[in-house]
Amino acid sequence: MNHPAYGELRPVTESASVLLCHNPGPLTLDGTNTWVLRAPRCDEMVVVDPGPDDAEHIARLAALGRIPLVLISHRHGDHTDGIDALVDATGATVRSVGSGFLRGLGGYLRDGEVIEAAGLRIRVLATPGHTGDSVSFVLDDAVLTADTVLGRGTTVIDDEDGSLADYLDSLRRLRGLGSRIVLPGHGPELPDLAAAAEMYLAHRQERLEQVRRALQVLGDDATPRQVVEHVYADVDEKLWQAAESSVRAQLAYLRRD
Numbered sequence: 681m682n683h684p685a686y687g688e689l690r691p692v693t694e695s696a697s698v699l700l701c702h703n704p705g706p707l708t709l710d711g712t713n714t715w716v717l718r719a720p721r722c723d724e725m726v727v728v729d730p731g732p733d734d735a736e737h738i739a740r741l742a743a744l745g746r747i748p749l750v751l752i753s754h755r756h757g758d759h760t761d762g763i764d765a766l767v768d769a770t771g772a773t774v775r776s777v778g779s780g781f782l783r784g785l786g787g788y789l790r791d792g793e794v795i796e797a798a799g800l801r802i803r804v805l806a807t808p809g810h811t812g813d814s815v816s817f818v819l820d821d822a823v824l825t826a827d828t829v830l831g832r833g834t835t836v837i838d839d840e841d842g843s844l845a846d847y848l849d850s851l852r853r854l855r856g857l858g859s860r861i862v863l864p865g866h867g868p869e870l871p872d873l874a875a876a877a878e879m880y881l882a883h884r885q886e887r888l889e890q891v892r893r894a895l896q897v898l899g900d901d902a903t904p905r906q907v908v909e910h911v912y913a914d915v916d917e918k919l920w921q922a923a924e925s926s927v928r929a930q931l932a933y934l935r936r937d
């Protein structure tokens with residue numbers, strides 16, 4: 681993979697470009713991808729996810745041109761903390777599923793809604809699981825999957841309001857969209873959404889099987905931490921806290937059955 685370029689708007693498809701924020705980390709990979717959408721020759725743009733409250737990143741976004749609308753993929757701070765700085769700089773309306781992020785009068789995002797903006801038709805697809813409020817945005821040739829499908833590795837189920845059952849359903853919905861380009865919230869774009877969703881589904885089934893087997897060894901009342909130490913031994917310890925969140929979601933899923 682090429683070294684990621686920070687601070688430079690990089691065109692990915694005819695209508696989508698990415699501005700990578702400089703907030704790399706174990707969960708953000710190279711950093712947060714802020715997506716800038718516009719039809720060719722359109723003089724305004726839609727921003728998906730302002731990213732963290734990073735003055736340089738927000739200033740670069742605001743300098744791109746007219747931004748009447750900002751869409752939020754989900755509630756996590758590495759996607760949303762920059763909202764107010766971007767609104768201050770652009771006057772944009774902000775729309776989201778979750779409360780707390782709306783600015784202006786655009787209202788909540790609804791599943792199946794088609795937004796016409798920046799010369800594009802952007803369809804909202806509810807894809808809960810990573811968090812309860814996660815959505816994807818469907819373009820003609822690509823899908824913005826945020827943290828539901830990442831450009832590298834696999835995602836975490838947030839045990840606060842995420843759900844593995846919802847997540848598996850969301851992956852099946854995304855797989856049903858066929859082989860479109862994946863524009864993820866972190867990491868590089870991928871050529872084939874159906875293939876990526878299939879790979880994620882297989883990975884989840886594999887982890888579930890490992891957790892089932894771990895419970896046979898550790899006993900049904902094993903703590904999430906014990907399960908992590910058993911199942912995620914192959915994963916960097918820096919990620920164990922996040923893994924614990926996923927394991928809680930897996931245990932909830934298995935205990936529900």
Ligand SMILES: [Zn+2]
Binds near residue numbers: 810
């Ligand atoms: Zn997230």
